[in-house]
Amino acid sequence: MKTLLKSQILRSFWILRLHHRWFHRHNRFLGSPIFAQYEAQSQGEQQLPEYFNFASDVLDKWSQIEKEGKRPSNPALWWINGRGGEVRWSFEELGVLSRKVANMLSNQCGLCKGDRVLVILPRIPEWWLVTMACIRTGIILMPGISQLTAKDIQHRLQASKAKCIITTDAVAPAVDSIAGSCNFLQTKLVVSEGPREGWLNFKELCKEAPDSHACVRTKIHDPMVIYFTSGTTGAPKMAEHSQGSLGFRPIAHKRYWLDLTPADIMWSTADTGWVVASLGSVFEPWALGSCVFIHSLQQIESTIILNTLSRFPITTILGPPTLFRMLAQSDLTSYKFMSLQYCLSGGEPLNPEVMEQWKSMTGLQIYDLYGQTETGMICAVKKGMKIKPGSMGKACAPYQVEVIDEEANVLPPGKEGEIGIRVKPQRPLGFFSRYVDNPEKTAATVRGDFYLTGDRGLIDKDGYFWFIGRADDVINSSGYRIGPFEIESALLEHPAVAEAAAVSSPDPLRGEVVKAFVVLSPAYTLQDKAKLTLQLQEHVKKVTAPYKYPRKMEFVKELPKTVTGKIRRNELRNQEWGRV
Incomplete structure (x- = not known):
């Protein structure tokens, strides 16, 4: 244990020294066009901009900063499959490739701003290209996990009136079995090495597409992505997010939960169908100029995770408590995480026992997060904050989070109630826009001046929130x-x-x-x-x-x-x- 702690102290020293050197040489980062342009909004001094597009206003700006040598040599996207396959793309390369995909969606597929596309792709580089291409074109992205059945896919296509679906050979047969009942579906794109009857080949079309594309102008409240989220009754609902709610929030409130620099390498293990994948491996790290690291993870196994953390210079990992519970059962003394500094957990409550196990075996703290599909991150234990094991931390900007009773009255510290976020007189940036075609469900999320999370909890005298349980049956x-x-x-x-x-x-x-x-x-x-x-x-x-x-x-x-x-x-x- 002494040897382990000594190695981690040395590791921390060298990483901090490298970060210090880089920022000393390039201290204009926070004054870069990305943040300088919106500094007034981040200070709450001005209204939100009318127009915003994450691809052109963030991704392309980092590409320019990269060309000027004002960013470390980290790739923007670093992908491995665990079998020798590897992709390392700079922001410039991401820009070029995502513009090619944007042209493909617009020209070969005939999609326009406002059209919806269902994307069921595993953790492969094409998912990140499609995400940026949809943002460039104003096409509304609808991510789905690869475990969806034919019935699940049918519901999503019919409910959303999606004109296009993008998936792999593994899911294509399920799509073919129900495509005839989806009247709005016009185009099927398959990410495959070979042809498939009735499908356009993503890779072939991408090769042929030009890399010059004029990004559409999108307003900050224009729809950008739709997530299907389960409730207590009926089929999953369509939660719609805008360009601003996911893309602009990390700029207006930089480091509001994810404290990274351009020298960091961030690994989120989330499935591409969940909002955590967008938050932890697209918008938040790229807004801060960090490298997004991805392992294809066909199987979630302790040895795969631990070997990856040992072999690659990953500085930050985000995973569910299940992941840390699983890793804590391994013999961690045989692994050395030479770069890992920052461990984040979200998606469900984290046991204090697991936090203590992880810290005793690795010397690293686990920082807990709390959020939802509809809201993004609500609470977090941020760097520098005191860690109270079992607590979800404090409210994330710009949310005012309270514990309320059945009449929407704010309860005092120590009193159990429902966790709510103040949405009146003004709905804060970060919220979903609506449940599509379901105004009743949208309205039902509000009680008095508060959005209802559906979770029960309490707040202590220091402003830390504690999760107790669901208020509904989800x-x-x-x-x-x-x-x-x-x-x-x-x-x-x-x-x-x-x-x-x-x-x-x-x-x-x-x-x-x-x-x-x-x-x-x-x-x-x-x-x-x-x-x-x-x-x-x-x-x-x-x-x-x-x-x-x-x-x-x-x-x-x-x-x-x-x-x-x-x-x-x-x-x-x-x-x-x-x-x-």
């Missing part, structure tokens, strides 16, 4: 937001199931998992509990995304209900968590 497993309605609907399609209820259940690794309470059909006799459990789990995997299946199952004679016949999920959830 299940958060390993950072995946799962709506109980989707699980219950899938189970009810099986002939053995008469009724079903899905709730969260504690799990030592994932924090919480889905548990299903099942009432069998009258004509069905339970003979082999284990066999039927496995059948129902496999059924749910086929009907909806595999990560949503119930890892626990209990067969019951009846479900608790209200007088109007609604299932009392809260009663079942409290039973699972020992709150009865």
